[in-house]
Amino acid sequence: MAERNGRTVRDLRRGNRARVLQRLYFDGPLSRHELGPVTGLSSGSISNVVAELVAEGVLEEAGSVESDGGRPRTLLRVAPASGLLxxxxxxxxxxxxxxxxxxLTELARAERLLAQHGYDVDRIVAHVRDCVTDxxxxxxxxxxxxxxxxxxxPGLIERSVAAGGAVVHGQTIGWSGVPLERILRDTVEIPPEVPLFVDxxxxxxxxxxxxFGGGRGAATAAVALIGSGVGACVVHSATPDENARTSALExxxxxxxxxxxxCxxxxxxxxxxxxxxxxxxxxxxxxxxPSAADADDETALAALLAAAYPAPGADEEAGDPVALSLLGDTAEYLGAAVADLINLFRPERILLGGWAGLLLGPHLLPEVRRHATEYALHHAASRTTIELGRLGADAVTVGAATLPLSDFLTRGGSRPPKA
Known part of the structure; x- marks a missing residue:
């Protein structure tokens, strides 16, 4: 049955389920009584939605709390074992x-190292297939x-029905119009109804x-990924359960x-x-x-930092001046580029992440802040904080898992239909 605004009863039911799930996921555990004010739903709607989700195994009880003179109130949470990501x-x-x-508790992990400039599509897809199986x-x-x-x-993502989903344009890794979603769908051994989300x-x-990290609670944040290459995104969202507007930036x-x-x-x-x-x-x-010409990026960066910042008790009193000068220049380049983010987007927070960013950050962050303040408009810079990301080197993997998680919450806990 259709409502006046075009939404069906099914749409309304799914929306109610999504509101309950999102609040419990990000703020739970909560009681049925607490869910009413934070979702805007009536007590009857809360009871119906909770009963459905408990029966489906998506919600579970998580203890109880005393109420004001009445019976203890049962707390509810999203059941961690109700699905895998x-x-x-x-x-x-x-x-x-x-x-x-x-x-988002890790159950298992697998990884494969890539050879220098080893971005062959078939090889990478084979690594993905094997790691998923592992x-x-x-x-x-x-x-x-x-x-x-x-x-x-890495790269720009386009959606193409004709190409079977997400297409990757990764100029710096030699990928031009790679129909990655279709290739993965044809290669990785998973049920056909399991959705793939490429971004x-x-x-x-x-x-x-x-x-979950340093951007939580910010209305706008710019998050930088500094690895072998450099990228960033700008996220406009006051709370995690809102439909955030996220833009990838080159x-x-x-x-x-x-x-x-x-470059x-x-x-x-x-x-x-x-x-x-x-x-x-x-x-x-x-x-x-002294880094060998064939050293990988991670080994070389560790050697550079060790030369610039010797461990306490090392023979040398000061770091290698060439290494220090190189990293000092790098801090200024980063500070100038961070100033561009401040001037263009005026974010509340800027977070520097990625495996290389997290290695460089403890040493360079004060200088990055100083240079960013010098290069940015003063009023905008005074309203922006610059910090390191808080989720470590696995943040991209965790973020990738939030793509199907967000879809699951938005669909009100409905599972992908069998193909």
Missing amino acids: IGIDIGETRVRVELFDLS VLRAAGADPGRLLGIGIGV NGAKTLGQAEMW WGHTTVHIRGRR RCGSLGCLEAYAGAEALRERWREAGG
Whole structure:
């Protein structure tokens, strides 16, 4: 039956279920009595929705609290065991796959290292296939319990029905119009009804930080992913259960040096050509650093930081001056680029994340802040905080898992229909 505004009774029921689930997921456990004010639903609607979700195993009891003179009130929460999620980070140094329960508690993980410049599509898809099989086997998990698989990947994402879903344009890794969703669907051994969600890795990082990390509670945040390459996203959302507007930014390919270093994208002077881990490895080698030419980005960055900041008790009293100068320049490039984010988007918070960002941050963050303040408009800069991301190197994988989780909550806890 259709309502006047075009919404059906089924739509209203699903919306009510979604409101209850979202509140319990982000703020639970809560009692039925507490759910009314925070969802705006009547006590009758709350009772009906809760009864359905408990019967389906999506909600479970989580203890009780005393009420004012009445019977104790039962607390409810989303049942962690009611579904499984997989998050995949197709990065530039490795493929990481993690299996989670519905509370995003990790159940199993698997990863495969990538050779330098090893972005062959078939090889990466094979890694994804094998890792998904590994995590399901390690946890003894039934693939039929999967609510979805989220995949974070470098590059621009387009949706194409003709191409079978998400298409990836990753210029810096040599991917041009790769129909990744269709290839994964044809290759990974999962039930056909399990949905796949492919998105930019910086966006998945941003959603994870907004839901569970340093962005929680901010109306607007810019989240940077600094790895072998550099990316960012801007998220506009006051609370995690709102329909956030998230935009992936090719921040790494904004110009910070006119006629500067050649970037992997082919342009000159990009931020990524100075602040990405691959570029730092090359700059350190060119400056005479001891890093071997074939060293991977993670090993080279660790060596650079060790040279600049010797461990306490080391023989040298001060760090290598060349390494310190290189990192000082990097802090200024990052600060100038952060100032662009401040001037363009005026976010409440800027978070620096990604595996390389989290390694560099403890050493460079004060200087990044100083330079950002110098380059940004003062009024906007005074209203922005600059911090490190809080979710660690796994944040992209966690964020990827939030893609099917968000879909599940939005659908009111309905499982994917059998194909």
